[in-house]
Amino acid sequence: xxxxxxxxxxxxxxxxxxxxxxRRGNSGFRTFKDLFGSKERRTMAGEFWALxxxxxxxxxxxxxxxxxxxxxxxxxxxxxVAGVLLPDEGSVDVNVGVAPLIELTGGFVRxxxxxxxxxxxxxxxxxxxxxxxxxxxxxxxxxELGDFLSTPYKHLSSGMQVRxxxxxxxxxxxxxxxVDEVLAVGDxxxxxxxxxxxxxMLASGKTLFFVSHNESDLRRFCTRGLYLRGGxxxxxxxxxxxxKQYNADQGK
Amino acid sequence: MGYFRALWILTxxxxxxxxxxSKLGYxxxxxxxxxxxxxxxxxxxxVFERTVGETPYIVFLLTALLPWMWFNGAISDASRAFWKESxxxxxxxxxxxxxxxxxxxxxxIEFLLALPVLALFAILGGAQLHxxxxxxxxxIVLQAVCMVGVGLIVAPLVVFYRDLxxxxxxxxxxxxxxxxxxxxxxxxxxxxxxxxxxxxxxGAISLYRASFFPAQLDWAVVGISSASAAxxxxxxxxxFRRSERALLKAV
Numbered sequence: 001x002x003x004x005x006x007x008x009x010x011x012x013x014x015x016x017x018x019x020x021x022x023r024r025g026n027s028g029f030r031t032f033k034d035l036f037g038s039k040e041r042r043t044m045a046g047e048f049w050a051l052x053x054x055x056x057x058x059x060x061x062x063x064x065x066x067x068x069x070x071x072x073x074x075x076x077x078x079x080x081v082a083g084v085l086l087p088d089e090g091s092v093d094v095n096v097g098v099a100p101l102i103e104l105t106g107g108f109v110r111x112x113x114x115x116x117x118x119x120x121x122x123x124x125x126x127x128x129x130x131x132x133x134x135x136x137x138x139x140x141x142x143x144e145l146g147d148f149l150s151t152p153y154k155h156l157s158s159g160m161q162v163r164x165x166x167x168x169x170x171x172x173x174x175x176x177x178x179v180d181e182v183l184a185v186g187d188x189x190x191x192x193x194x195x196x197x198x199x200x201m202l203a204s205g206k207t208l209f210f211v212s213h214n215e216s217d218l219r220r221f222c223t224r225g226l227y228l229r230g231g232x233x234x235x236x237x238x239x240x241x242x243x244k245q246y247n248a249d250q251g252k
Numbered sequence: 253m254g255y256f257r258a259l260w261i262l263t264x265x266x267x268x269x270x271x272x273x274s275k276l277g278y279x280x281x282x283x284x285x286x287x288x289x290x291x292x293x294x295x296x297x298x299v300f301e302r303t304v305g306e307t308p309y310i311v312f313l314l315t316a317l318l319p320w321m322w323f324n325g326a327i328s329d330a331s332r333a334f335w336k337e338s339x340x341x342x343x344x345x346x347x348x349x350x351x352x353x354x355x356x357x358x359x360x361i362e363f364l365l366a367l368p369v370l371a372l373f374a375i376l377g378g379a380q381l382h383x384x385x386x387x388x389x390x391x392i393v394l395q396a397v398c399m400v401g402v403g404l405i406v407a408p409l410v411v412f413y414r415d416l417x418x419x420x421x422x423x424x425x426x427x428x429x430x431x432x433x434x435x436x437x438x439x440x441x442x443x444x445x446x447x448x449x450x451x452x453x454x455g456a457i458s459l460y461r462a463s464f465f466p467a468q469l470d471w472a473v474v475g476i477s478s479a480s481a482a483x484x485x486x487x488x489x490x491x492f493r494r495s496e497r498a499l500l501k502a503v
Contacts, residue, residue, distance in 0.1 A: 020501075022501055023501075079342070082343075082345055083345035084341065084342055084343060084344070084345050084500065085500050085501065086496065086497045086500055088497070098345075100343055100344060100345070102342070102343040103339050103342055103343035104343075105339075106339035106340050106342060106343035106344065107339075107340050107343065107344055109265065109269060111269050111272065111273045112265075112268065112269060112272065116268065120261070120265055123257075123261050124258070124261055124262075124340075124344055124346070125344065
């Protein structure tokens with residue numbers, strides 16, 4: 001992980017004919033043969049392609065919004081880029097480290113204190129001890145949890161948990177930010193802080209990959225849009241053009 | 253992130269959770285094998301006339317029960333690993349085999365921490381420390397290799413077949429008696445010793461016991477067990493690699 005030395009023109013993300021399929025229905029029932037025979041190309045009964053033939057290239061500093069209705073593969077695409085899913089077809093090459101703001105609170109442990117959780121989550125996300133020590137106060141003050149450092153994480157309200165998680169994630173150095181709908185949570189004041197933080201990170205030259213249903217958020221942060229429909233990438237254009245097409249499709 | 257860094261962070265996390273959530277903390281890793289040893293000691297020396305094993309029997313028991321607890325604990329946890337960690341697996345990219353190896357390591361550290369109990373009973377029971385104690389690290393390696401292999405098979409398959417979680421429990425219970433814990437390999441009916449060595453724990457326990465009971469060291473058993481452990485590791489890596497893709501979708 002971590003940024004490698006590279007020229008600014010080298011793409012940070014390259015998706016090539018990316019495809020992934022899932023099973024419909026009872027995922028618990030499989031034969032050993034289909035578990036181990038996943039190399040086959042043909043689609044088996046009860047399977048569908050959540051994404052197929054998706055190709056795009058992302059250059060450093062781009063802010064990309066992924067647009068589409070529910071269940072059209074947006075989050076799946078994000079998780080493929082994050083490397084927490086593996087494609088069945090094609091490839092996605094991510095040439096730098098990514099900060100996955102996907103399931104924000106995923107790395108936190110209920111029984112540990114806020115302090116222990118900050119150390120744990122930050123180190124799982126690749127920060128070194130000295131880096132965490134340096135940023136610790138910043139993380140705590142951004143999350144506004146200074147009085148709760150010794151409180152077990154499970155005693156925080158869900159809003160506080162998300163605040164803490166965002167606060168840790170947004171202090172990572174990774175050049176690519178993957179954001180999945182997380183801004184929909186938290187109160188208004190905190191949301192404003194998050195927005196300001198993302199603006200700041202974009203200004204510092206980070207690349208943003210953003211999934212949202214909120215048009216004003218998309219317009220605010222993104223310059224380019226990817227429109228997914230039925231697992232296909234139907235439009236890769238400016239965010240305005242993509243939203244226009246999306247809204248036109250919705251109007252039908 | 254480096255593999256060993258991730259492994260160490262998660263191991264520390266598990267140990268911290270374990271010791272910060274219970275008042276007795278460390279005592280539990282000692283109490284459990286002690287209680288079991290006390291029960292077997294009572295049944296096999298006070299109720300029945302003991303014909304198997306060696307004296308002091310409590311030391312004989314502990315040299316195998318502590319490793320058994322390590323095995324049992326890590327494999328039971330492995331059968332739940334991907335359910336328990338699903339949110340992390342879904343959101344942060346870490347080397348996937350870490351989820352198994354971390355359990356083997358965390359339980360392994362608890363095993364090492366419980367060893368003073370063995371030393372204490374060896375002193376109280378007057379067991380003679382033997383030169384075979386140098387084989388102790390070899391036993392740990394042999395057991396760890398076998399556990400990683402078994403864990404890599406069990407952990408992903410349980411995600412696809414929920415029933416395997418209960419099946420694993422049953423197999424572990426069976427395995428407890430199929431492993432030379434309350435008896436020694438040499439107590440088995442003639443012809444069965446070498447067959448029992450296919451279970452890598454038989455070889456590991458033979459090596460562990462060499463510390464106090466030189467007669468328990470059987471190189472034929474150790475050899476077969478080592479080969480079998482290596483096969484399990486390779487099989488585990490194969491199963492894990494092949495099921496990884498489907499595993500990530502199902503978690």
